[in-house]
Amino acid sequence: MRTFVACVLCALAPLAAGAPAAGKNLEELIEGRFTAMGTNRVKPGQPAERIFCRFTGRRVDARVLSLAGRCATADQSARVTMDFTVDVPGRRYGMRIEMDMGALHGYARSYRYEGVATGHAWTFTAPFDLDGKAYVSTFRVALQADDIGSITETVAARDSGEETILIELRIRRE
């Protein structure tokens, strides 16, 4: 679930530089209300579950934009706040995700990703450890139109290179 939120942000981050597919700048795309529906896998080896997210985007200042909202599976939900910065417009982006599941132990996490724009898709990557095992997390975001997008997160084990899709989502502006 944590990765889902990152995906959403990734989807929007490249637009800061003026996404070719959308033809709009980031402010126009990030400000508003969004929903997303799809599947989520907590970690490699776990079964997929349906997930739904709802969040609101707003501009914080000239370089920073924010997305905040909530994602839920059938038995869990998490409050998610994200902000990202435009490092080099049209080329490099930074992204930070914080999430709080309100659980007793753990699950409050903070991640930082770096991303690049490539044509009509954008990719963010970050290394991260899960249960003591090293992975590389990759978000791929493609926008078919202004209000619809698809997001996937794939993690690859550093030792074996085995890939698992953790997130598959369709995002829609409300």
Added chain:
Amino acid sequence: MERLIAAMLRMPVTVIAGAVALSLVSLAGIGRLGFDDGFRTAFASETPAYQAYVRERRIFTLSESEIAIRVSADDLAEPAVLDAAERFVLELGTLPGIAGVASIFSLRHRPDGNGVAAPIFAPDRADPGERRAALEAAIVHPLNAGRLISADRRHMLVLVRLAEDSVGSVTRATAAVRALVARTFEGTKAGFGITGIPLLRGEVLSTIVRDQTVVNFAGAIIGFLLCLLMFRSVVLSLVAGLPAVVALVWALGFLGHSGIGVTTLTNALPVLILVIAFSDSMHLTYEIRRRMASGGEVLESIAGAVRLAGPACVMTSLTTALAFASLLLSSSALVRGLAAAGLYSVAIALVAVIILNPAMVALLARVPLVRRALCAPSPPLLFPARTWALAIAWILGRPRMIAAGSAAVTLVATGLYWQIEPRHSFVESVDANSRAYREMVAIERTLAPLSSIDVIVPTGPGAGAGITAAALERLGRVHSALEADFGAKHVVSLWSAARWLRPDEPSAAAGEIDALMARAPSTVDNTFIAADRSALKIRILTGEIDSPAVLRRMAQIRGIAHAAVNDGLPRPEPAGQLAMVAAVSSVMIADLNDSFLAAVVASGLVIALWCRSMLVGLLALLPNVFPIAIAGAWLEVSGHGLQFASGLALTIAFGIAVDDTIHALNRLRPQLRAGTVALPDIRAAFGEVSPVLAATTVVICLGIASTLASALPTIVFFGALSIAVFVLALAGDLVMLPALLALLARRVAAK
């Protein structure tokens, strides 16, 4: 008294200006009126049961902050319905103010060898056949047991835990849930309903707010119409009615300024004050008119009327105040709040009537139209004077028979009343026709009860970090023993999950349960495990039953639980809101009986002092204990038992019923004080006062009948029982009292 009369008559404009100023201050208080549904505050007390509940609330999340949503269809397996239901559950989790959601979509298969528990509704098994199979798996899932989906696939339950329980956040969250459920299932073949304690509380609150407008307005209109009927004069109706309306405004203003506010208990107080003030004001207006119609001057007639009726009004207010004061004995802060509000309101009703009424007459009598109305002969009240005279003569002719008969009836009725059992039921406090209540009944009929009696099982040594196998095993013994009596469907605890996780050795599932709970939000986790891990909870799902039944079931549960774990560790004990309410309400309702007894003794003493005769004090009580005893006996025989509403009604109605006795005795006070009362005095006094007593009883009864417009059963019952007491009290005053006084007169004559 004389100085008061002189001041009122000398400065009527000043008096009225003062009343207007106080009314303006009171109007500001009305603007600050707070409303409380009383679900929690009604039982807040120092009682051990409430204090245990407070401790429980600190470590467990209680189901009172849960909303239940029923989704129904001819077949929930129909793809459009099932998909909509799943999307609804997912979207619910993202709404603001929602802490957790439980539904069939949360159910999982038993964990495999790697500890992975796949969801029953897996996204990669999405064709209709696979979805139908998943639904069937949910139906037979051990953690469902008919609670989340019915065996016939027609009803499904979604439980939503709210994050906060303040009125504002509950209102916002429930509005969002309603909007979502309506939007999601629009165009499908599914129906839905929403209920839960937060919704019922909201509906009670709306009813209380509505009652303050509807009931008080209806009471005022009824009062004016009755004045019109009795005085046959619009002007006199206004003179008699306006002080009552002013008293109502002052009473509401006090509730606002004092912070006591309007609760399910104080809801009927304003209209009660309205009718008491109407009654007193009518007494005064009637007397003024009688004197002016006999040729008296305005000021002289007013002074004479105040001299005659004033002390009686003060005395009646005192006895009513004593009834309210007796409620200060209650262990409930809410009842004590009613007592304080009642004491103040009775006082201001007296001031409004005894000062405002004469001042208004003194001022308005300068207007020829008003003067003419005041001087017109009084029409007979209810019946011609001759009818009253005949009735009184008949009563005074056979005092021994009437006194003995009524004493016997009172004795028998008191005996029955003595056996009455305190009884409280949740349904007393809610509108049974409300959507939320009807939905709760529907869910309990088609799925499972939403309320529960809980059992707290202490975990014993080693508690703190997590659940130990020993604690789980102990829980299992209690759970299994309770299940044998109440059935698997009605007993829920972590043992249900442990048996599912490890069918062969459930107590070995402690680690897995700890891991599962670690993933859950604390609001969900703490439903069954104390936040400090000091205890585990078992919920025994229970439908709507009243407090004696809850207490009996608690005793049964306690017996079973104690027998199951007789191991020297702290024993499991029944707990939860239902258990607390049953235990505390029994104490509080029993308190009301003590209050009533205190009111009886105090009123008797006050009358005895007023008439300077203990014997008169005792005689005066009999016609007033009579209606209470009859009403109490009826409550016992009919099986109603003594509820909050009836306990309050009997105590407060007693205080008001004594008023008529005082008005009657007031006519005989000089003779009673001197010990020279004789039959002709009694005949004359009752000839004068009987029509007024009957008329004011009609006023009070019809005024209080406005409470029947309330949607809250407790207010309706309060009003209906009060009316019954007033009618019986009138019978006591018109039949028993003259008979008893006639016996006294015979005794005086014999001496």
